[in-house]
Amino acid sequence: MGPSVDTKNRRLSHDLPTPDSESPLRSRKPYKLSTLCATVENPDQKDQYGSSSVPIYQTATFKGVGGEYDYTRSGNPTRSHLEHHIAKISSASHAFAVSSGMAALDVILRMLKPGDEVIAGDDLYGGTNRLLAYVRNHGGVTVHHVDTTDPTSIIPCINPTKTAMVLLESPTNPLLKIADLALISKEVKERAPAAVVVVDNTMMSPYLQRPLEHGADIVYDSATKYLSGHHDLMAGVITCNRDELAKQIAFTINAAGNALTPFDSFLLLRGVKTLAVRLDRQQATSSLVATYLHSLGFKVNYPGLPDHPSREVHQRISDGNGAVLSFETGSKEISEKIVGGTRLWGISVSFGCVNSLISMPCVMSHASIDPATRAARGLPEDLIRLCVGIEDSADLLDDLEQALIDAGAITYNSQLNRYVRVQPDEILLEKAVEKLAIGSIKTRQEWFVSAPGKVILFGEHAVVHGVTAIAASVDLRCYGLLTPREDGKMSVHFNDISNFYKEWDIDTLPWKNVAPLSKDKNHPPELDQPLIERLLEGPLKHLESTRESTSSLVLIYLYMKLSKPGYRPGFNFTARATLPVGAGLGSSASFSTCAATALLLLQARINVPDLPPPSSDGHIHISHEGRRAIPPKTAEEINRWAFIAEKILQGNPSGVDNSVSVFGGALAYVKEGFGKKSGIEAIQGFKSLRFLLTNSKIPRSTKQLVAGVGQKKINEPELVQSLLNAIQVISDEARRVLADPELSRETLLTALAALIRENHSHLVSLGVSHPALEAIREKTASPPYNLSTKLTGAGGGGCAVTLVPDDFTTDVMQDLLAELSANNFDPYLTAVGGSGLGILSPHDKHRVKRAERAVPGQVTPPKSPREQSVEVYDDTLRPSFETMTISELSEWAQELGRWLYV
Ligand SMILES: Nc1ncnc2c1ncn2[C@@H]1O[C@H](COP(=O)(O)OP(=O)(O)O)[C@@H](O)[C@H]1O
Numbered sequence: 061m062g063p064s065v066d067t068k069n070r071r072l073s074h075d076l077p078t079p080d081s082e083s084p085l086r087s088r089k090p091y092k093l094s095t096l097c098a099t100v101e102n103p104d105q106k107d108q109y110g111s112s113s114v115p116i117y118q119t120a121t122f123k124g125v126g127g128e129y130d131y132t133r134s135g136n137p138t139r140s141h142l143e144h145h146i147a148k149i150s151s152a153s154h155a156f157a158v159s160s161g162m163a164a165l166d167v168i169l170r171m172l173k174p175g176d177e178v179i180a181g182d183d184l185y186g187g188t189n190r191l192l193a194y195v196r197n198h199g200g201v202t203v204h205h206v207d208t209t210d211p212t213s214i215i216p217c218i219n220p221t222k223t224a225m226v227l228l229e230s231p232t233n234p235l236l237k238i239a240d241l242a243l244i245s246k247e248v249k250e251r252a253p254a255a256v257v258v259v260d261n262t263m264m265s266p267y268l269q270r271p272l273e274h275g276a277d278i279v280y281d282s283a284t285k286y287l288s289g290h291h292d293l294m295a296g297v298i299t300c301n302r303d304e305l306a307k308q309i310a311f312t313i314n315a316a317g318n319a320l321t322p323f324d325s326f327l328l329l330r331g332v333k334t335l336a337v338r339l340d341r342q343q344a345t346s347s348l349v350a351t352y353l354h355s356l357g358f359k360v361n362y363p364g365l366p367d368h369p370s371r372e373v374h375q376r377i378s379d380g381n382g383a384v385l386s387f388e389t390g391s392k393e394i395s396e397k398i399v400g401g402t403r404l405w406g407i408s409v410s411f412g413c414v415n416s417l418i419s420m421p422c423v424m425s426h427a428s429i430d431p432a433t434r435a436a437r438g439l440p441e442d443l444i445r446l447c448v449g450i451e452d453s454a455d456l457l458d459d460l461e462q463a464l465i466d467a468g469a470i471t472y473n474s475q476l477n478r479y480v481r482v483q484p485d486e487i488l489l490e491k492a493v494e495k496l497a498i499g500s501i502k503t504r505q506e507w508f509v510s511a512p513g514k515v516i517l518f519g520e521h522a523v524v525h526g527v528t529a530i531a532a533s534v535d536l537r538c539y540g541l542l543t544p545r546e547d548g549k550m551s552v553h554f555n556d557i558s559n560f561y562k563e564w565d566i567d568t569l570p571w572k573n574v575a576p577l578s579k580d581k582n583h584p585p586e587l588d589q590p591l592i593e594r595l596l597e598g599p600l601k602h603l604e605s606t607r608e609s610t611s612s613l614v615l616i617y618l619y620m621k622l623s624k625p626g627y628r629p630g631f632n633f634t635a636r637a638t639l640p641v642g643a644g645l646g647s648s649a650s651f652s653t654c655a656a657t658a659l660l661l662l663q664a665r666i667n668v669p670d671l672p673p674p675s676s677d678g679h680i681h682i683s684h685e686g687r688r689a690i691p692p693k694t695a696e697e698i699n700r701w702a703f704i705a706e707k708i709l710q711g712n713p714s715g716v717d718n719s720v721s722v723f724g725g726a727l728a729y730v731k732e733g734f735g736k737k738s739g740i741e742a743i744q745g746f747k748s749l750r751f752l753l754t755n756s757k758i759p760r761s762t763k764q765l766v767a768g769v770g771q772k773k774i775n776e777p778e779l780v781q782s783l784l785n786a787i788q789v790i791s792d793e794a795r796r797v798l799a800d801p802e803l804s805r806e807t808l809l810t811a812l813a814a815l816i817r818e819n820h821s822h823l824v825s826l827g828v829s830h831p832a833l834e835a836i837r838e839k840t841a842s843p844p845y846n847l848s849t850k851l852t853g854a855g856g857g858g859c860a861v862t863l864v865p866d867d868f869t870t871d872v873m874q875d876l877l878a879e880l881s882a883n884n885f886d887p888y889l890t891a892v893g894g895s896g897l898g899i900l901s902p903h904d905k906h907r908v909k910r911a912e913r914a915v916p917g918q919v920t921p922p923k924s925p926r927e928q929s930v931e932v933y934d935d936t937l938r939p940s941f942e943t944m945t946i947s948e949l950s951e952w953a954q955e956l957g958r959w960l961y962v
């Protein structure tokens with residue numbers, strides 16, 4: 061037995077017998093809808109005991125053959141009562157109750173066949189949108205989204221034979237746009253007679269709007285909302301007057317088995333009895349709330365307001381304005397504060413409950429629509445939706461007002477003696493000041509940062525497995541320049557990686573896959589692999605090399621993870637290094653440090669302190685030994701994010717490289733998680749040592765080499781463990797000799813040389829050397845040089861480091877350099893232990909005016925600055941930065957102004 065499809069005795073809504081008229085001259089007038097709602101009466105289904113409330117037939121089956129009911133999936137007396145009642149209040153001859161509003165839509169959409177076309181609104185409920193997208197992607201159905209507030213926009217999409225369904229909502233949720241249901245139904249029927257006009261009437265309920273009366277063919281409601289009214293059940297109802305449609309609907313419900321359960325049918329029936337009284341109260345308060353917000357100057361969407369553009373249409377097709385409204389604050393952040401600040405208004409999705417609710421559609425009910433589509437459909441990110449309940453209206457207004465005050469959306473104006481709205485530009489200004497926490501920095505600031513590479517003296521590879529590494533910064537650096545963009549794009553320019561440049565539309569990044577981390581939260585130890593995969597398959601697909609994609613991935617991943625809701629500033633990030641990339645000198649760590657710092661600054665997660673202006677004649681002497689002005693807490697935050705970047709580039713890094721890059725100097729580093737006390741400890745005495753770094757120019761991948769050692773440890777655990785133990789002893793010994801004040805310089809150097817040789821032999825045993833590195837080691841060890849050399853960093857190519865004794869003469873060094881170069885190696889004489897991360901001070905007073913700056917290559921800047929004519933400060937450093945030769949880069953950077961160091 062299927063749900064009741066009574067085609068013979070068409071029962072229309074207002075046919076509940078009305079009382080006999082008092083006078084034979086007066087005709088019987090139909091009952092009002094509120095009476096109908098409250099009166100559950102089905103003359104065909106009288107209760108055997110006369111129970112005044114419909115009983116719950118909590119049974120799956122019914123005994124006997126040929127009875128009215130046999131199986132609850134197909135029909136149940138409690139549900140029949142409900143369906144009869146719903147039909148009565150909806151001007152319908154057929155009603156069906158199913159398990160949710162989406163189930164109702166699903167039943168309706170199953171009428172579609174491949175090739176059919178659907179016309180739907182562009183401001184639909186997110187769930188509707190999702191199901192429509194499914195039907196489009198899997199059912200071969202074409203969906204046109206149009207602005208249904210303008211009936212003429214529908215006409216061009218109507219195809220006389222293909223348009224099978226027109227899906228409307230009025231008012232729409234959450235923008236409260238109105239579709240002229242009557243006019244659209246007429247236009248559609250004239251042009252595509254077979255098309256079915258379907259209306260989602262959830263926002264109104266049958267009490268306020270009955271679209272079947274205006275020519276719609278099928279109406280559905282999420283009965284979870286007003287019909288039930290208490291948020292204690294999920295249900296959907298479908299009503300129609302056309303018998304053949306009713307048959308199809310009944311068939312699908314029976315076949316799919318999503319009819320409403322007896323208990324929920326009972327609850328819903330109970331809820332419907334109070335529909336009118338609830339909505340009367342909710343509407344009255346909504347009107348007060350809308351008027352209040354409107355009077356404060358907010359843009360309010362509510363069809364009851366005089367300035368609603370479709371007010372007249374709405375009045376014609378409905379009996380009231382409903383109890384949902386929305387308004388814009390001008391700032392997503394402010395909106396979030398308001399939503400989080402109310403007490404009576406509960407934060408919740410859905411609506412229609414007796415309790416008042418507040419939400420931000422873009423982050424809640426409509427989050428399933430991607431941001432770009434939301435923007436295209438004009439859904440403001442700062443929109444707040446209010447669903448008014450039955451609480452006391454004064455209480456509700458008080459609560460809302462307090463939240464508006466606390467959020468800074470309104471302020472008391474003593475002249476007017478009332479609260480007034482804080483204008484959006486004032487909010488923006490406040491936000492900018494708050495964000496930067498420093499007066500003189502422009503809202504959209506260019507940030508120039510730099511970080512050093514490193515040389516590992518002892519303990520590379522072993523450090524990944526918990527051994528102490530000893531490493532120092534080198535005076536070769538990576539520079540990163542972040543320049544704001546105002547076109548909604550982010551771009552990267554990597555001069556050192558085939559001059560790679562690429563840009564992305566920020567809104568098209570997979571924001572749905574990212575849960576940004578709030579300022580007080582750290583990134584978890586593991587990378588967000590699903591996001592990485594999504595990025596590699598999407599925005600980063602088809603890039604020429606993995607170097608390009610992983611370096612880009614660092615920027616996109618960090619940007620997305622660091623983003624704050626509603627703040628997605630466009631930017632370009634250009635990186636250039638005076639370091640060889642991929643040579644074991646920590647180019648990846650210095651790149652990671654620059655990227656993390658620039659993005660943390662862009663997102664205002666960190667601030668730079670304001671310093672007193674330079675005291676001297678205007679020219680500042682800047683060096684990497686410069687002012688230590690970046691507080692340790694900021695440095696730690698940067699180091700945590702640089703480590704995340706390193707994980708992207710390296711897989712399983714120890715963290716020593718980025719720590720050196722951020723903190724500079726020389727340090728002993730132990731990775732977390734090996735039962736030993738992890739941490740970073742500064743080592744003195746390194747700076748006085750001289751090292752020669754020689755790049756073998758053999759390319760290799762740190763990621764693979766680290767993974768290779770990891771595999772060896774699994775295959776030959778005893779051998780590798782003994783090597784790790786031996787390397788730990790070397791690191792401990794190196795620290796001891798470096799810290800020993802009693803030791804003569806000569807003994808120190810001899811001890812270090814021996815430790816270098818020993819460490820190298822263990823690295824050879826770990827399998828990470830290379831014939832080219834061995835050639836460098838042999839050359840430097842041979843007479844007359846007699847020097848000690850080891851590979852440094854991941855090995856497999858890359859660089860070797862050679863300790864240079866104090867008595868090693870310049871001439872001999874020249875010979876060695878010449879010999880190494882002749883063998884096609886690149887030797888660098890470098891100083892170690894210099895400053896870590898630096899940020900060029902953003903304050904104008906710390907910048908050297910362009911006219912006063914030395915031309916790169918010129919040793920002394922001009923004594924008397926030229927006239928400051930047109931240009932005082934650079935608008936952007938980008939053109940110079942990108943074209944400067946590598947040999948001039950660091951001098952040029954230093955001349956720009958005051959650098960602040962960790
Ligand atoms: N200046 C740079 N610009 C862009 N990416 C860089 C830069 N320097 C390093 N990288 C990234 O780091 C990777 C090099 O890492 P790695 O093999 O560990 O070399 P290194 O030993 O120099 O750190 C590069 O492939 C690239 O992805």
Ligand SMILES: C[C@@](O)(CCOP(=O)(O)O)CC(=O)O
Binds near residue numbers: 519520523766852853
């Ligand atoms: C091999 C290793 O110890 C150092 C890597 O140095 P580089 O990437 O070769 O500069 C790995 C690490 O510590 O993360």
